[in-house]
Amino acid sequence: MANSHISAPTGRTVEAVLEEIARKAGELALTHFRSLASLPVEKKGHLDLVTKADRQVEDFLVASLRHAFPDDGVYGEEGGEIGGSSGRIWVIDPIDGTFNFVRGGQNWAISIGLYEHRRPVFGVIYAPVRDLMLTGGTAVETRLNGQPMSALPALDLSQASAGIGLHPSIASEDRLEVVRYISDELRISFRCCGSSTLSLIEVAMGETDGYVALGDSTWDVMAGLPILANLGVSHTIDWDRTELQAKLRFACGSEEFLQKVRPLLQKVSAAV
Numbered sequence: 001m002a003n004s005h006i007s008a009p010t011g012r013t014v015e016a017v018l019e020e021i022a023r024k025a026g027e028l029a030l031t032h033f034r035s036l037a038s039l040p041v042e043k044k045g046h047l048d049l050v051t052k053a054d055r056q057v058e059d060f061l062v063a064s065l066r067h068a069f070p071d072d073g074v075y076g077e078e079g080g081e082i083g084g085s086s087g088r089i090w091v092i093d094p095i096d097g098t099f100n101f102v103r104g105g106q107n108w109a110i111s112i113g114l115y116e117h118r119r120p121v122f123g124v125i126y127a128p129v130r131d132l133m134l135t136g137g138t139a140v141e142t143r144l145n146g147q148p149m150s151a152l153p154a155l156d157l158s159q160a161s162a163g164i165g166l167h168p169s170i171a172s173e174d175r176l177e178v179v180r181y182i183s184d185e186l187r188i189s190f191r192c193c194g195s196s197t198l199s200l201i202e203v204a205m206g207e208t209d210g211y212v213a214l215g216d217s218t219w220d221v222m223a224g225l226p227i228l229a230n231l232g233v234s235h236t237i238d239w240d241r242t243e244l245q246a247k248l249r250f251a252c253g254s255e256e257f258l259q260k261v262r263p264l265l266q267k268v269s270a271a272v
Helices: 016-031 051-068 100-101 173-184 198-205 224-229 257-269
Strands: 041-045 048-052 074-075 079-083 087-094 110-114 121-127 132-137 140-144 161-166 187-189 209-219 247-253
Touching: 016 051, 016 087, 016 110, 016 121, 016 132, 048 051, 048 100, 051 074, 051 087, 051 110, 074 198, 087 100, 087 198, 087 209, 110 198, 110 224, 121 198, 121 224, 132 198, 132 224, 161 173, 161 198, 173 187, 173 209, 198 209, 198 247, 209 257, 247 257
Parallel strands: 074 087, 161 187, 161 209
Antiparallel strands: 041 048, 074 079, 087 110, 110 121, 121 132, 132 140, 209 247
């Protein structure tokens, strides 16, 4: 990560350190996942859950990142912001897809993204149940389980698919408009896996052509977007006008995909 002016401890690469942290966090999460019947679940809102596993994994991530990069800040879903002196912030989601996690589903992941100069520049994602480790960023080649990933294929509307993420807090008319537009205007397939991070993995692996989200948080995408950027994926977020606390209405995918969904985003963002 030469462009980021960040060094790892003990002479290791930053990506190697982060992958080890993510893998250990995933192992911790799996210990809870294997005993879901005894795992306390709390509600942050309707269909918005948090567990002891979320908090323990975030505590582990914060402690590990502070030890490895003591000058950097950390911003997490459950614990708020811890300041640093470097200007860099590690933005973490301890378990993205907690609802899936609680229901015993596979679609959840550990997400660690680096935010610098108001931009996401590097990310590591680990989906423990599916044993997927994705790493990449501005100065780091995107890899899946250590192997380089290929760029996105060209958009083919005859077999196109979009991932969608619709937070429960979003008005019903906007959620319905997303489904209507994708189905009727674009006439393509859509899928909702219940995890922003896994939806971004689906884009990276070519399972979908893009992702449209209403209500995602910055920690949902901070790792995934720099990973995807190396594969030819753009997005519609204006980071210069977006704070870390913001809720996002955006799309990501190839430029051709974004051209298709921009009219939808203009419509569902008009009242925000």
